[in-house]
Amino acid sequence: MVMDYKRGGTDAQQYVWGGAIPLQIHLHDSEVTTLPPPPPALILAPRLGYLPLLVPQIKPFFSSSLPPGVDTVWFEYRGLPLKWYIPTGALFDLLCAEPERPWNLTIHFRGYPGNMLPPCEGEDSVKWSFINALKEAAYIINGNCKNIMNMSQSDQAELWRSVLNGQLEAYLRVSSKLKLDIVGDDFAFKLNSTTSHSRQSTTDLDTTGTIRTGRIPVRLYIRTIDEDIDGLEDAPIVDSWEKISYINRPVEVHNEGKCFTLYDAIKTLLPELFKDEPSVDSNTCEAEVKGGQNSNEGSSKSTEERGEAQTERAGLPSDSAEIKLIRIQGIEPQLEIPFGWVVNNLMNPEYYLHICIYVKVLEPITI
Amino acid sequence: MSHKSWDGTLSSTEFYVAACAFAKQWRKFNPSLPQWSWVTCPKRPWISHDNQVGYLSVENVILPRLSEEADQKGDIIEKEECVSEYEDEVVDTAVVVHNGGPGVHRYDFHAVYSASYRVPVLYFRAYCDGKLTLYSCLQLMLYFATLYGQPLLLDEIEKDIPVHSAELLIKSKWTFMTQEEHPELNRPWYTLHPCGTSEWMKLLLSTDASAAQSGIPVEKYMISWFSVVGQVFGLKLPFEILNLVGADTIVLLVSVNYGFVTFLVVCIWHLNISLTFADRY
Numbered sequence: 237m238v239m240d241y242k243r244g245g246t247d248a249q250q251y252v253w254g255g256a257i258p259l260q261i262h263l264h265d266s267e268v269t270t271l272p273p274p275p276p277a278l279i280l281a282p283r284l285g286y287l288p289l290l291v292p293q294i295k296p297f298f299s300s301s302l303p304p305g306v307d308t309v310w311f312e313y314r315g316l317p318l319k320w321y322i323p324t325g326a327l328f329d330l331l332c333a334e335p336e337r338p339w340n341l342t343i344h345f346r347g348y349p350g351n352m353l354p355p356c357e358g359e360d361s362v363k364w365s366f367i368n369a370l371k372e373a374a375y376i377i378n379g380n381c382k383n384i385m386n387m388s389q390s391d392q393a394e395l396w397r398s399v400l401n402g403q404l405e406a407y408l409r410v411s412s413k414l415k416l417d418i419v420g421d422d423f424a425f426k427l428n429s430t431t432s433h434s435r436q437s438t439t440d441l442d443t444t445g446t447i448r449t450g451r452i453p454v455r456l457y458i459r460t461i462d463e464d465i466d467g468l469e470d471a472p473i474v475d476s477w478e479k480i481s482y483i484n485r486p487v488e489v490h491n492e493g494k495c496f497t498l499y500d501a502i503k504t505l506l507p508e509l510f511k512d513e514p515s516v517d518s519n520t521c522e523a524e525v526k527g528g529q530n531s532n533e534g535s536s537k538s539t540e541e542r543g544e545a546q547t548e549r550a551g552l553p554s555d556s557a558e559i560k561l562i563r564i565q566g567i568e569p570q571l572e573i574p575f576g577w578v579v580n581n582l583m584n585p586e587y588y589l590h591i592c593i594y595v596k597v598l599e600p601i602t603i
Numbered sequence: 604m605s606h607k608s609w610d611g612t613l614s615s616t617e618f619y620v621a622a623c624a625f626a627k628q629w630r631k632f633n634p635s636l637p638q639w640s641w642v643t644c645p646k647r648p649w650i651s652h653d654n655q656v657g658y659l660s661v662e663n664v665i666l667p668r669l670s671e672e673a674d675q676k677g678d679i680i681e682k683e684e685c686v687s688e689y690e691d692e693v694v695d696t697a698v699v700v701h702n703g704g705p706g707v708h709r710y711d712f713h714a715v716y717s718a719s720y721r722v723p724v725l726y727f728r729a730y731c732d733g734k735l736t737l738y739s740c741l742q743l744m745l746y747f748a749t750l751y752g753q754p755l756l757l758d759e760i761e762k763d764i765p766v767h768s769a770e771l772l773i774k775s776k777w778t779f780m781t782q783e784e785h786p787e788l789n790r791p792w793y794t795l796h797p798c799g800t801s802e803w804m805k806l807l808l809s810t811d812a813s814a815a816q817s818g819i820p821v822e823k824y825m826i827s828w829f830s831v832v833g834q835v836f837g838l839k840l841p842f843e844i845l846n847l848v849g850a851d852t853i854v855l856l857v858s859v860n861y862g863f864v865t866f867l868v869v870c871i872w873h874l875n876i877s878l879t880f881a882d883r884y
Binding site: 319351355368379 | 610647648649650651718719720781782783784786789790791796798
């Protein structure tokens with residue numbers, strides 16, 4: 237992560253850490269024992285957080301209505317049990333083709349689907365899952381998990397607390413001790429050398445916007461759409477996790493001096509979807525980066541428009557599938573943006589970059 | 604892979620080769636046991652159409668019923684003899700092996716490649732009377748935790764090795780079972796955490812004399828790997844299969860298969876040496 241805890245992180249990091257999804261949580265019908273039924277709970281869910289962590293806030297809305305028994309909490313969206321170990325923002329980006337605000341979820345306190353989801357005992361389970369992911373990311377970046385294993389108890393507690401409470405500054409302070417450097421310090425420093433409202437000069441970014449050779453932790457969620465749709469709002473709902481392909485594979489970066497872009501990263505993970513593509517001209521990298529910077533600070537709508545244009549260009553149909561959408565932290569970044577910038581600014585606190593990709597499949601796939 | 608610089612990991616292609624080799628070796632030496640087979644993942648447009656994307660699977664492995672008396676030292680020898688009989692044999696010892704009647708615990712084991720750790724990872728599930736049972740997994744974990752797991756090991760080891768190494772053992776979490784989503788099957792399976800795997804694989808295979816000439820033999824990888832992870836379940840490879848990996852590795856593997864405590868002491872001893880000479884290993 238960027239070692240700039242004095243300023244509290246880059247603009248983009250602050251946006252991401254401050255990002256939240258409004259949720260409207262309904263108690264499942266089978267668990268309503270009072271008349272009238274309790275109204276839904278309205279809460280803001282941090283993008284970088286996890287649904288089980290919200291239970292203490294949600295439960296008071298429903299506790300008087302629950303049937304007797306032990307709580308085994310789980311969430312569901314339109315019939316799909318939600319995987320609690322996927323960050324809330326990634327779930328939203330993946331399952332809501334057209335962002336739904338508020339996002340209507342159903343909560344259950346009974347009948348945990350143990351054949352589908354690993355058990356979750358509240359905050360401890362989420363914390364364990366988070367630390368595990370962090371270890372895996374550390375192994376990918378450094379070749380070993382020593383930095384995580386050797387964390388002092390107080391550092392670990394502070395790290396978790398900063399994630400729990402969405403405190404970027406505190407997080408950067410502790411995480412800098414982990415020495416998980418993906419981009420060189422040079423790049424990070426130059427990116428933060430100006431105040432939040434001035435424009436970055438492209439000369440700062442172009443020569444140093446290179447990512448170190450190595451491996452970058454990435455989690456890819458591919459949602460297949462096998463119908464012809466006009467717009468995202470027509471996308472069929474995900475009624476089974478079989479419709480989502482999960483790829484937990486690091487991006488291998490070989491720094492050859494050329495700018496390694498987001499496009500390059502996705503191409504290395506899913507080469508089969510880019511078979512007909514000529515390689516991207518790296519000279520476009522510099523000019524597009526400035527555009528990318530601006531769009532991030534501007535409205536999300538213009539970003540989406542630009543993002544769509546880029547996606548269309550990149551996702552030329554291979555024989556059987558084409559990319560319709562690439563979404564990271566709720567935005568569709570231009571594919572020419574240096575991958576180092578994307579990782580540095582849009583990654584989750586466990587050092588993973590979560591990327592949602594919608595793929596239109598031209599042939600039906602058998603599940 | 605060059606011998607000296609090998610870090611205990613392998614690529615996904617090497618894993619495929621190693622897995623196929625292991626399945627063949629197993630068939631040759633354990634023809635009466637359930638066999639390993641490669642399961643190819645369903646075709647997806649973003650995956651290249653080759654058979655290498657998949658995992659190694661063995662199903663319906665019957666482990667012996669675990670009785671309370673078996674944790675006494677005298678019974679352990681007998682138990683070791685009968686755990687290698689998986690099916691259709693009843694052995695008259697203190698631990699009774701069921702040959703498929705009701706109440707038998709059957710296990711599925713999958714070896715799935717982890718692109719993050721670059722090693723195979725073991726996933727497993729248990730069934731009783733055809734129904735998926737998490738309870739028998741927990742029973743198994745509990746039983747082996749007391750026999751082979753950290754609490755007992757720490758007691759024994761702490762007496763003999765320096766305090767620093769005991770701390771290392773606690774921190775490194777050698778045997779570590781959790782429940783996680785199976786990477787390919789969208790269901791929760793039990794798994795052994797992979798984060799120590801490359802280290803003990805490096806240890807096991809780096810001592811192989813033939814490796815000095817031709818690099819680490821991928822064909823021996825899975826035998827060594829399974830020797831260790833199978834140990835957690837009391838699954839021991841017959842001596843004949845261990846013969847394939849060569850004389851030096853055998854010393855370590857024998858200790859793995861017939862004395863997990865010995866194995867760990869050896870590992871810790873090796874690691875101690877590495878730590879004094881290098882900043883990282």
